[in-house]
Amino acid sequence: MSRRSLPLNAVHAFIVTARHLNLTRAAGELCITQGAVSRKIASLESWLGFALFDRHARGLTLTAQGASLLPAMKTNFEQMVFAAEQASKSHAVIRLKAPTCAMRWLVPRLVALEQAQPDLHVSLTTTVDHSTQLENYDAAILYGSAPAGSWRLFDEELTPAIAASLLPAAVLRVEDLARYTFLHPTADGRDWRLWLNQQQAGFSIRRSQHFDTMDLAISAAIQGFGVTVADVTLIETDLAMRRLIAPFSETVKTGAVYSLIQRPAEDAPPQLAALVAWLRQPG
Incomplete structure (x- = not known):
């Protein structure tokens, strides 16, 4: 025995x-x-x-x-x-937290990463909380001010966006926007005000619809419900596939940035560095 x-x-x-x-x-x-x-x-x-x-x-x-x-x-x-x-x-799964407003930029990159590196697994949690704390995550994408030690991904830069079906035959002028429903990514309408003030627009907004996130406002614009103001980086794919049209070349920076924080190397899963490098690469 x-x-x-x-x-x-x-x-x-x-x-x-x-x-x-x-x-x-x-x-x-x-x-x-x-x-x-x-x-x-x-x-x-x-x-x-x-x-x-x-x-x-x-x-x-x-x-x-x-x-x-x-x-x-x-x-x-x-x-x-x-x-x-x-x-x-x-064999650990990398736990990533990101704001919902970043999904249009983030999800295509995660899909491409999975195709390029199938052994790298990411568990994504979305949030409307812009806390700068990692909590129990390995990495987090933040919106707002970039904290010390973070990686800067891209600046928020706004421009109007509209479905092609709503565009007039003639060239759209700033004052022509007054006839559309304005789709606001925020409850207070500050994003639209920022862009319109830069253009010195002289009209009043007559119809508005407010959303909790930019992603919701973009989705509404794609469906032809009105014109939104959106971050040029977030709508890159929508513009390329002509789901949306950006009728003006003028953009305005809000001062907010999308940044990335990560767990210290000694506490991180081995593949976290590969995820961070992938998200930081341009394009």
């Missing part, structure tokens, strides 16, 4: 207890009771056939056999844990 398997939990308890030489402190680190630590040590001693500690009123001391065994057991246990962590990281 083969010998019982080595109780690895008990090995861990032995290593921690040998470091503290105190059952109470060992129990605190292991997040178990002092009695549970004693039972784990006893199970390992039973497996080995000799005592690991001498018990005294003031605490514990290692026996000669325990002291002799500890260095090799500690080294091999740490090597096993390291190997397991590396194996886990090599």
Whole structure:
């Protein structure tokens, strides 16, 4: 009959207890009771056939056999844990958080990345929160001010966009926009005001529809519900496929940027650097 398997939990308890030489402190680190630590040590001693500690009123001391065994057991246990962590990281899914307004730019790049590097897996979470904290994610795309240490992806630069079906036969002039429904990416209409003020437009907006995100406003424009103002980078594909037309060459920068933050290299899954490099490349 083969010998019982080595109780690895008990090995861990032995290593921690040998470091503290105190059952109470060992129990605190292991997040178990002092009695549970004693039972784990006893199970390992039973497996080995000799005592690991001498018990005294003031605490514990290692026996000669325990002291002799500890260095090799500690080294091999740490090597096993390291190997397991590396194996886990090599198959880890990269957790990416991004604002919904960036989806038109981000999703095509993630699809292309999956085709180019099929072993790189990204779990995407969308949010309307522009927090600069990574939380439990490996990387995050941010909108607004670029925090220190972030990668700058692109500046927000706005221009009007409209479905081709709504364009008049003649060249569209700024004042002609007054006859359309204005699709606002924000509740306060500041994006449209910024562009119109730069053009010194002299008309009042008569019809408006407000949306929570730029992506929703762009989708409404594609469906022919009116004219929106959109970031030129976000609508690159829509313009190329003529789902939208940008009738004016004039653009205006809002001061906001799309940026990327990532987990420190020592805490990151191995393929995070490849994702960051892919997202940072132009085009």
